[in-house]
Amino acid sequence: MRFDLDLPAWKWPFYIMRHPFEGYEDLRWKKAYNMKVAMIIVALFFVVSVCDQLLTGFLHNYSMTKVFNIVPVIIQSILLFVTWVVGNWALCTLFNGEGTMRNICVNTAYALVPYIIGRIINIILSNCLTRDEATFLTFVNIITVGYTALLLISGMKTVHQYNFWQTIVSMLFTIVAMVIIIILAVLLVSLFQQVYLFVYAIYTELLYRNPSLSSSALILIMVGVVVAVIAIVCVAYTLYEKAQIKKEQKKLR
């Protein structure tokens, strides 16, 4: 371990890339976790994912660029990152992991650097290579993805202070946790959609029945009704509580 490390924050990811095992230990020792750099890397990850679909040469571009949709790209990059961090944190805090959410986030982001570099190399190469030379792209891909996986293992191992097998198992279970998170999220979204549709149905119904009513007024009324209902519930609950407290006091006396 080097104790004379005094790097600026932006140099850390590259230092870690050069020292996959020692680097994270140094990062931990120096407490040099930097959220800003991590966020920039995640943003780059997203940008590179977009470029991968749009700028990869025609010969090597197998994505459906006739209609480009950014939502799947967001899901594949940013949402994937967030669910990984949340899933890993949720799992490992239960199993003696020492990592905080912040540290996991930074370590994961730093591990993405080789992948991003590989993507950039591939985007440039794909515009210069013919179809027979696609092997080079595959080669770069395998190397960089493998390197990212290695860094990720090393990072998770360091941040939670696990041994190797614990890290592997925790990572596998993190993937399961991610799946669960995504399922719950989809469920929640569809549930809210139902609520929205219900409210919208009421809104249109009222609008059709009262042609004189303007739509903005109706929205105001509906918000007012909701607020009123909440207020009534609150007041009723407070009154109930007070009554209960009085009863208790009586008993105590």
Place this chain on the structure above:
Amino acid sequence: MPSIKRIARRVVSAVLAAAMLCTGVVAYADEPYTGYNYDWWGDPVPSQNGYVVDKVISGLDIGCGQLTNPADLYFDDNEKLYIADSGYTGNYDTRDQKGRIVITDKDMNLITTVEYLDFSDKQEWLKEEEARFERGELTEERFQKEINVYFNNPTGVFVDDDNVYVADSENERVVQFTVDTDKSGNGCGKVVEVFTRPDATYYDAGTTFRPEKVLVDAAKNVYVCITTITRGAVVFSREGEFNGYYGANRVEKTGEVILNAFWKLIMTTEQIKRMKRSVPVELSNFDIDDDNFVYTVTKNKNSDTDVLKKMNSAGTNIFINLGYNEYSFGDPLIKYYRGTTYSSQICDVDVGPNGEINLLDLQTGRVFQYDDECTLMFIFGGSGDQKGTFTTVNAIESIDTNVYVLDSRKSTITIFKRTEFGSIVHEAMSLFNAGKYNEAMEPWNEVLRRDSNYWMAYIGLGNAYLNAKDYEAAMDNFYFQSRSGYSDAFKSWRMNFIRENFTLFAVIIIAIFVAIYVISSIRGKARLKKRAAADKILREQQKKEEG
């Protein structure tokens, strides 16, 4: 005095009114179907019609009385059209007399009809069969069917020179006859050979023999298509001996099949025997071209392997997907509409004079025309009750530039003629397939002028430019049209680019090397200096401690 303005206004309005009156209403008949094609992404895009309806012919137009459930069409070499009118019951008395063969010329004028058979040249065979029947080798039912002088539901017809082959399905035989006229001037068939159910032991005893379609190759072997047999077409030699099966489909690798293969690894032979067997889908129809290649189709809905096969005489498929999906036939998109699934069911195949392949889709009533390399050219027809649309299509034939489609429910034959656009595409395609890329350029440009969605035109132009060594234009045409073409063009373009700018590249590369060397040496020196300074400080500290 009216002002000039008013006069002008009156004159203009009068002229306009006259113009309106003179124009009238132009009535024009549009096709009841929209021509479409598929683009590089596999999405359907509208296209010009390559074929439009010429006329619709019924049995009454031919002059032979109404057709009933016609099942097959065939054009012979003399441009005579044979129609297997399978449900015809005209003046027959019993139930096992049904169907006839109607023969017309190219313009659908009646030549003759064949309603019964004449066994006078087959007396020896008759006697032999009778002897077999008396010995008990044939059942009475089978014997009666074999020697039936009438047809019973003839569903397939094929002509080789003068010999007409009819798949007489209810009579469980294929008859070969020559067309003759009897004393009263009616057409009759002089039987040459009768192909009946094989007695060979390797013809599966459980299967029935109900010939649906028939064809004959150059060696006069007779191929019989039977939909209850999944092992391919039944082949007879010209003497009527059973020669085995030809051209079975492959078993589609569905999840179930793979799972069964896995279970077979661990099961005992007894258990395997009891398992459901995975069998390939049956052949539905076939055709043969001038080079003796047999084309088979299957109309099974649940299978998309071996929908169309082009086989040599050994039964080897040429249109085989070797790991890629190079060939796909019919509509690749499966459509769900009001609770029903629509996917293509190819029920007939026809090979045209220039090797173009017409496939007939039972489900949608569409005709898919491919060139001989299986590139989709046109889609026409559809389902419906208008001219040019169908209810139940059965057979397709083509001659010259016309395509004939038989609808068994409507009992009509629809003749499609090629449009100008169709002719241009065909001309371009035949030049292109002959390798005459430069000659094909003009028609391809014309095609693009008429229909800029036409995918194949870009490929043709791209190849022409590639041939003319105009790589940039070739790349423009291949861009999002053909990966392999673009790759070839790009390779040459890149080579040229590097050659032209070689000095630039050389200078850049040398500059990079020099820069790397210089920077690394500077950094190395700096590092040495730093280390020396650190050592100095360390030494001074040590001295101090000692001192």
